[in-house]
Amino acid sequence: MAYDKELAAAIKAASLAARLCRKVQKALLQSDVRSKHGRNKSPVTVADYGSQALVSFVLQQEFPGEFSLVAEEDSIDLRKDGGGEIVERITKLVNESLTSDGSYGVSLSSEDVLKAIDSGKSEGGSQGRHWVLDPIDGTKGFVRGDQYAVALALLDRGNVVLGVLACPNLPLTSISVAHPHSPNNEVGCLFFAEVGRGTYMQLLDGSSTVKVQVSAVENPEEASFFESYESAHSMHDLSSLIAQKLGVKAAPIRMDSQVKYGALSRGDGAIYLRFPRNGYREKIWDHAAGSIVVTGNTYLS
Numbered sequence: 001m002a003y004d005k006e007l008a009a010a011i012k013a014a015s016l017a018a019r020l021c022r023k024v025q026k027a028l029l030q031s032d033v034r035s036k037h038g039r040n041k042s043p044v045t046v047a048d049y050g051s052q053a054l055v056s057f058v059l060q061q062e063f064p065g066e067f068s069l070v071a072e073e074d075s076i077d078l079r080k081d082g083g084g085e086i087v088e089r090i091t092k093l094v095n096e097s098l099t100s101d102g103s104y105g106v107s108l109s110s111e112d113v114l115k116a117i118d119s120g121k122s123e124g125g126s127q128g129r130h131w132v133l134d135p136i137d138g139t140k141g142f143v144r145g146d147q148y149a150v151a152l153a154l155l156d157r158g159n160v161v162l163g164v165l166a167c168p169n170l171p172l173t174s175i176s177v178a179h180p181h182s183p184n185n186e187v188g189c190l191f192f193a194e195v196g197r198g199t200y201m202q203l204l205d206g207s208s209t210v211k212v213q214v215s216a217v218e219n220p221e222e223a224s225f226f227e228s229y230e231s232a233h234s235m236h237d238l239s240s241l242i243a244q245k246l247g248v249k250a251a252p253i254r255m256d257s258q259v260k261y262g263a264l265s266r267g268d269g270a271i272y273l274r275f276p277r278n279g280y281r282e283k284i285w286d287h288a289a290g291s292i293v294v295t296g297n298t299y300l301s
């Protein structure tokens with residue numbers, strides 16, 4: 001189909017990035033967490049930067065010459081005084097990931113890594129093709145040791161045509177309301193969807209691919225719903241009011257990041273409610289990959 005090469009590259013890039021994130025989350029040090037510049041400070045870690053550098057590098061290797069990437073992070077804070085040590089840590093992480101993969105046979109300098117991060121500055125738009133990346137969606141969840149996703153999508157003439165969601169902490173089997181983090185459940189899933197081809201889930205190592213389906217539940221009384229873990233991102237009181245009016249009986253399942261879209265795509269729940277607070281403007285990287293993962297089966301014959 002039309003985007004096979006792009007899909008394969010996106011899965012490769014997101015899987016590599018997810019491995020880097022896993023490693024960092026395991027060894028998370030408080031000093032790896034920085035506050036972003038600007039008024040609305042949000043956390044950012046070496047893994048957000050490392051993931052963005054890796055995905056950007058892999059995509060540029062696979063598609064030299066025709067590259068546009070709209071991504072969340074930039075190198076402004078890293079280039080400030082005192083950023084050198086953290087850049088070195090990111091560079092080391094990126095090179096370790098590239099070495100473990102073995103495909104490219106290169107070692108990046110710190111400047112290469114900063115440039116790779118900054119190649120995500122495209123404005124996107126409704127013409128041509130643009131990659132859309134959230135290198136770690138749910139950084140607050142990542143720092144807490146909870147859910148997060150590497151979210152990568154491709155826009156073609158303004159439409160999302162493929163999406164990959166790597167979810168390193170999502171259990172392979174359904175998250176139920178009663179056991180959202182069942183300790184015996186193996187974790188680490190990757191969802192992918194290509195327009196016209198449906199949505200699939202596999203393990204992070206690329207094995208055990210299965211087609212997934214959204215929930216068939218139509219009666220709100222039998223439905224459960226997802227919302228942000230963070231009440232600053234979505235008004236919990238409003239969603240519970242709406243859920244109540246819809247007749248939903250189940251308690252909300254609160255999870256960080258686009259992992260919610262992955263869980264929805266395989267029918268773990270039936271509804272996702274999100275009510276950002278006044279004045280917040282949603283970013284395309286927070287929804288592009290997740291949206292096609294959920295709707296991937298919609299137009300199949």
Ligand SMILES: Nc1ncnc2c1ncn2[C@@H]1O[C@H](COP(=O)(O)O)[C@@H](OP(=O)(O)O)[C@H]1O
Nearest residue numbers: 136137138139140228232233256257276277280
């Ligand atoms: N005030 C706010 N309202 C809504 N979303 C917000 C927000 N502040 C941050 N976010 C976004 O919410 C994303 C996480 O989604 P969720 O709420 O589903 O866990 C964050 O992605 P990052 O973690 O990539 O920055 C961030 O972009």
Ligand SMILES: [Mg+2]
Nearest residue numbers: 042043072139
């Ligand atoms: Mg962020």
Ligand SMILES: [Mg+2]
Nearest residue numbers: 134137138286
């Ligand atoms: Mg995000």
Ligand SMILES: [Mg+2]
Nearest residue numbers: 072134136137
């Ligand atoms: Mg992010």
